[in-house]
Amino acid sequence: MTKEVPDRADVVVIGGGVIGLSAAYHLACAGSDVVLLEQDTFGSGSTCKAAGGVRAQFSDEVNVRLAQRSLEVFGRFEELYGQAIDLHRVGYLFLLDDAQDVADFERAVALQNSLGVPTRMIDPGEAGRLSPLISTEG
Ligand SMILES: Cc1cc2nc3c(=O)[nH]c(=O)nc-3n(C[C@H](O)[C@H](O)[C@H](O)COP(=O)(O)OP(=O)(O)OC[C@H]3O[C@@H](n4cnc5c(N)ncnc54)[C@H](O)[C@@H]3O)c2cc1C
Structure with a gap:
């Protein structure tokens, strides 16, 4: 981390949220000379507001695959980066x-299943058994 901005770089990433930091990290690991510019502090944008939910139930292939790779990393985060993330x-x-x-x-679940994500549609009765605090009225 530096406050002096170098006058050249292979790649300049603008924004030190989770996406910019991850992109910069992986580019640096791949050997690029990376500069990351953040106008505030790292993680101060949407990233610090995230509720912490992680999932692979998305409706397009790119997001599902990105989430699958993220979940793999989250599962090994402490081993890889030395930081526990309390993943449940x-x-x-x-x-x-x-x-x-x-x-x-239903369409999204079919896509997710085709990519190896074990999602499924359930009825209100099963939803209520899985999560007893929800209301299944309506
Ligand atoms: C209330 C809330 C709850 C959420 N809950 C979840 C959740 O449970 N699970 C989940 O997966 N996602 C959740 N999200 C979404 C998630 O937080 C975002 O998708 C994610 O943080 C986006 O990361 P980002 O790096 O793209 O953007 P940001 O974290 O917003 O980072 C962008 C960065 O760019 C910087 N920047 C902008 N312009 C410039 C500039 N010109 N020069 C320099 N720096 C600049 C900003 O300061 C900021 O730090 C939630 C979002 C919100 C708001």
Whole structure:
């Protein structure tokens, strides 16, 4: 980390949130001379506001694959980087009450399953058993 900005670099990454920091880290590991510019402090944007939920249930292939790679790293984070992240694999439950959303999620689940993500559609009864504090009315 430096406060003096070098006058040249192979790559300049603008923004020290999780995406910019990860990109800069991996580029540096691959041998690039990287400069990262952050206007505030690292992680001060959306990154510090994230609730900490991690999942691979996305509706497009790129996001699913990116999430799968991220989850692999999160699972080995302490071993790789020496920092515990208190990862709990408790699943991720979406509650839907709209027929269009159900159709969209069914398509997304088929995509996720085709990429090896073990997601599934469940009924309100099973949702209530998995997460007893939710209301399944409606
Ligand atoms: C309330 C909330 C809850 C969320 N919960 C989750 C969650 O549970 N799980 C999840 O996966 N995601 C969650 N997200 C989304 C997640 O936080 C973002 O997708 C992620 O942090 C985006 O990272 P980023 O690096 O792209 O952006 P940011 O973290 O916003 O980083 C961008 C950085 O760029 C800097 N910057 C901008 N312009 C310039 C400039 N011109 N020069 C220099 N620096 C600049 C900013 O200061 C900032 O630090 C949540 C988001 C919010 C807001």
